[in-house]
Amino acid sequence: MNEVCFKNIDKDQCWSLTTYEASGGYSVWRKILKGEYTPEQIINELKTSGLRGRGGAGFPTGLKWSFMPRNAEGQKYIVCNSDEGEPGTCKDRDILRFNPHAVIEGMAIGSFVMDATVGYNYIRGEFIEPFDRFEGALKEAYETGLLGKNINGSEVSFDLYAHLGAGAYICGEETALLESIEGKKGQPRFKPPFPANVGLFGKPTTINNTESFASVPDIMAHGGQWFADLGVENSGGTKLFSVSGHVANPANFEVSMGMPFKDLLELAGGMRHGAKLKAVIPGGSSTPVLTAEVAMNMTMDYDGIDKAGSMLGAGSVIVMDDSTCMVEALTRLAHFYYDESCGQCTPCREGTGWLYRVLKRIMDGKGKAEDIDLLMGVQEKIMGNTICALGDAAAMPVESFLRNFRDEFEYYIEHGKSMVKG
């Protein structure tokens, strides 16, 4: 536990440059500055490590970096996505608070691989303390001569800027994030073209999640195989799981991929007040909800959660006990997506509001028997038809809640009140 991103978390002033360097921090970056690495070596180590994008999509990081046209003329950019806004997710916040230098070093390594001499870390608007920590770390890195132009005469340049968002969930979508950095309204771009070709300010850009970047320095320091061995096949390394909900000790836990869910639940102190587990959303609010039975037999890795019928996502585990009204829970989630839709494309702009309003009506005791089919129909029509994944994210919980807990919805519609809460 706590072997990569959180390895210094118990140390005094764990976010300081001194602490980071004492545990081997910036050794990889210093080697790069001395010319001891080639980009190809780094990409190969990353590929070996099995590191997959920690923001939710799980795309292999080494592969993503290899797509960047590093030899293309002109400016290229590297961007860190710290706009962590998915309900249930709070891991990147703690990485920024407790290990900001790992993010900086990870981005610096990436910048060298992709010849992107300018980087931005886009930090969620509400993350005031993490932003300050990151800014402090940046200052330390600059003052120590680790960043800047032609660093220590190495002919390697990397300038890194922190950019505070303004509180829109959609800016966590990578192309909306780019729009936001450019000073525009945060709305996703259609793809193709992909950011690797046309990204920030129209230039080739690589965007990775905070946890992905923070994992890179240790992967390079200890080797890709070391990292891969920490996890299981197809899910290399450790992963931060944000365990929240009805557990005794909600917190972020960095554990090896493949850990059984029941062990993770144990780490979180088990169910609060000894209540009975009812349901688990394993990867953040947009991933399908699982019943207790399925969850208790699941392992926490990409394939394990996939087999259980959901997704690892950003590793945001929302635990619900049997006091939870699933109609109410889904209504709350539907409201979130309704509120956060950017409004650009039709299915999401119109569909998220429709879903929420039907659920709200059911909650108000005015549900109709055909509403369940209607909800299923509407989510199906959003699914796959939108510019970005927010539409799918809004649709998926509806489908899984209705599939797994249909009886609760039917009860609510028929009786005008919650089956659980009365």
Added chain:
Amino acid sequence: MLEIEIDGQLVNAEPGEMVIAVTDREGISVPRFCYHKKLSISASCRMCLVDVEGAPKPQPACSTPVADGMKIHTQNDKAKASQKAVMEFLLINHPLDCPICDQGGECELQDVAVDYGSDVSRFSEGKRIIAPSDIGPLIQTDMTRCIHCTRCVRFGSEIAGIMEMGGTGRGEDLKIEPFLKEGITSELSGNMIDVCPVGALTSKPFRYELRSWQMNSINSIARHDLVGSNLYAQTYKGNVKRLASGDNDAVNETWISDRDRFSYEGLTHDNRLLAPQIKVAGQWKEVEWDVALDFAVKGLKNNILNSRNVQKLGGLASATATTEELHLLQKLLREMGCENLDYRLNIKDLDNAIHLQSNIKLADLEHIDQAIVIGSNIRLEQPMINHRLRKAQLAGAGITTLNVKEFDFNYKTNDIIVAPNEIANTLAGVLRVLVEKSAEEVPAYLLAVTPCAQAIDIASSLLNSDKTVLILGEHVVNNAQAASIANLITEIAKLSNSLTLNLTVTANALGAQRVNFVPNSTGMNVNEMLAAEMRAFVLLDVYPEYDFHHLDEALNTLLNNDVFVISLNGFKNDLVAQYSDVMLPMAAMYETSGTHVNINHEMQSFSAAVGAPGESKPAWKILKVLADLLELPGFHYENSTQVLSEVAHQMTPVHEYDTAINLDKSTVEVETIWTHSPYHTDALLRHATSLRASKIGQINTASINAATAKSLSLSDSDTYLGVPVDITETMADQCVFISSNQATNTGAL
């Protein structure tokens, strides 16, 4: 060339093309709302989702580039399901108020809903409502109907070059609205009405008037400027009810200016002249046509023909007339032996008139690398030409302006601000640099010229660019060195291999030139006529207080009791009524067939969209009958096409002119440049009420810088020549620039 398969049919496609461009070309119908061929891709409405084999999700045809061997299904279950899904979402919050919506019958949402919508709505929640807002006198909003396609937003930022419309708010609260309270002010704003697929943005003057299917749609040509934009005149029971843009990539692409779109309102203004009138004992009397024409003929005979003093007859016309009308008037005059005719009523000194050819095509303007714009607020004065320049600039061209005022352009310009009497000298500096580079001998008139830094810059920008154009605008028409400025430009063009564009004339001036509506050496030009002892005039579409530079002289001559004046006008005018003896009501724009010669030297013919109101007649018919009554030969026309056939193949006559360049500066202490504001350049525009009420229509300013204002003892609250003073540091020294919606006050000009 690639080969792709669409709905089982093999078709060719260009690499980089989007699927929708191919389906459109092949006539395969793919529904869409946000896609517009002249705007950037948004891919946000999702209506054009199609099934691409191999892609897990349906793909928008508008933003999916073709790839060799790609297999696309536009109509299979997967594509249809997505299209129907989007249709349902678009309709849930749409008010479905088609019965009271002006777009009904020409609504893309309505059309697509017929194919993809459902009979019954499953949406039983409350619908979204957007409070009404007033964005100006031209565009009516009803944003509750908006489907957020953002065509209007993209039109603003990409074509109009000013992002007045934007999407505020998020999700369901996303509202398409102007950012600023003053609403939409762009000179191209009306195109938002055309691009809006629903009834959210409709024509305000047309509001609640008619259904689209009740109207006839007739191809026509706008004649307010040299572009001759192609458009549709939509008519009902003899009235033009609306104008909509037409497609012609060589002329106006698919856009028209607000000036062209909304001028039709003037056609039904109360001020139309509707019946022939004769003046008997100083009193106007409405009479039948035959009486009026007999009266006119008798007047001409008494004053001119019987006494054989045809040299005391003059014919003056406005350049807004059609080529046919101008041809017939010159033929009528010349058949009588009269060589006194002119259309250049606004020129102060015809010995100092501008002679400059236009030899660049409109469509080529957008491919130039460097333009020098001299004496023009081209954005407002020539909106469609400016649109082409803007495209060139966005593609990387350099645009340098040489003006007395720093105007507000909608693209990046390098503005050189000089006093009117410095323009010639600056250009002489440019020429001197070019002459020296060319190793030609420096002509005598350039020996004393020392090129200023800006002149050196202009010269090097011309030499360092491949395709260059020199554009001369209307502000130099009456410059003390106007002829020299034009001649300098001709010389600069020769040495820098540049093309030229002469915007000092407008409307159908090139048509007037084509039919030789200027006197030969034996005749008098307008200013000579006004100074001579005349006995009769035939005036075609002349409004003296706007058209004549020498208004006082003109009135002096025309008001003389011994002068018999026949006026053909579309609108009543007090001065015309004072000096005329007979007023013949003529058809206005869209009421007559005819031909306009545009800046490409193309003859664009149009038919009458509607009949002329009241007793008024097309001027070509009036002139034909007048000629018949005068027993002049060769006027046996049955239609205007026969008139045109006489000039269609005729080359524009070339007149000798003085090519000398005189660099002696004007000694006038404060030069005044008077221009009609953009929506007051002809009689129809001056009667178009909505245009007049718009922000551009309200322009009425005399711009002066602080130092000059001080020397004239003027403050912001004063008027200058009757025009409100605006003290601005964007002005050059020792000059006043007037853009006015009032009649010309020539007192001090």
